[in-house]
Amino acid sequence: MAGVWILGENHEQTLELLNGGRKLADQLDTKLVALFRGVQELAPEYIDYGADEVLVLPPIAPEQPFSSYVPIIVEEARQEDPDIFLVAATTRGKEIAARIAARLNTGLGSECTGLILDPDSGKLHMKRMMFGGAAVQKVVCTTRPQMATIPLHTFEPTARLEGRTGQVRELAAPPASAVSIIERKPREKESSNITEARVLVCVGRGLQKEADLELARELAEALGGEIACTRPIAEELHWLPEESYIGLSGQHVKPDLYIGIGISGQIQHTVGIRDAKVICAVNRDEKAAIFQISDYGITGDLYEVIPRLTAELKKVLQK
């Protein structure tokens, strides 16, 4: 038995992993198996999106943690012996992947941003950032399945295909977990999800005071975008919530347009915007590192540049 397995936590992640997984399965001439958690009636949809088989994870009681699925996934993997197993690198995805890898006694490449299959050996070369994004590490897993967690937006979501057939199978209910959740409290959400924004206006320590965030908000609003920041703005100054900062220890984003305002462009920040389609920066220091990775740069004082830029954009966009 063999196969490429994927596990995403939601629809979007599943479509992205199906895209990456499909290519690997075709190269290995094997089946693509999607593990799916949700309404069973929706499971066949993933066949249309490229899966050859969908394994439905049964619903679990609210007090059971996500990791309750580990024993049944491990059991299935032992029987089916997949070649490759890709898991979305969400908080829960990373936890469950590590537990599965440990039980299967296999290796796990974490947060892999590139996958290249050697067709002769079947070895998966996994690329991952290290030293704060200053270097790329290539790892191979010498055991099976070759497991990797994959950050969001590493792959484009796959498109629906016509005329596909495949199997849907429900897995057995997991055994009662040794851990039980006593209470769930939703985290107070103060900001939108910047990983989904098409336009991001990102502020850095070039801003002098919290009230000046308004400048960035106005620009973001004019462009129909969201506001984001560097780590010091969220973690040291607490002007924006933690989920608003981009970078190595923050969010990885993939907007069509990123505008960095008063940001020096340290690698720990820019590693989070490397997939942005267009990068613009405003900085008064012409030698600021951010200009080296920018498609467009404006050297100037943000307090002069941003209000003028916003006013001009409003004029153009209102036409």
Ligand SMILES: Cc1cc2nc3c(=O)[nH]c(=O)nc-3n(C[C@H](O)[C@H](O)[C@H](O)COP(=O)(O)OP(=O)(O)OC[C@H]3O[C@@H](n4cnc5c(N)ncnc54)[C@H](O)[C@@H]3O)c2cc1C
């Ligand atoms: C382990 C580790 C992990 C990290 N992870 C992250 C991370 O995930 N994300 C992150 O962002 N950082 C991270 N950092 C911090 C990172 O190294 C930088 O310190 C941080 O990104 C700098 O933020 P900044 O660009 O806002 O500030 P600064 O580096 O202080 O830059 C401010 C910039 O504003 C410009 N400026 C000042 N006034 C004006 C003005 N009036 N008009 C125009 N420009 C002006 C200055 O020229 C300067 O370039 C991490 C650091 C470490 C050690």
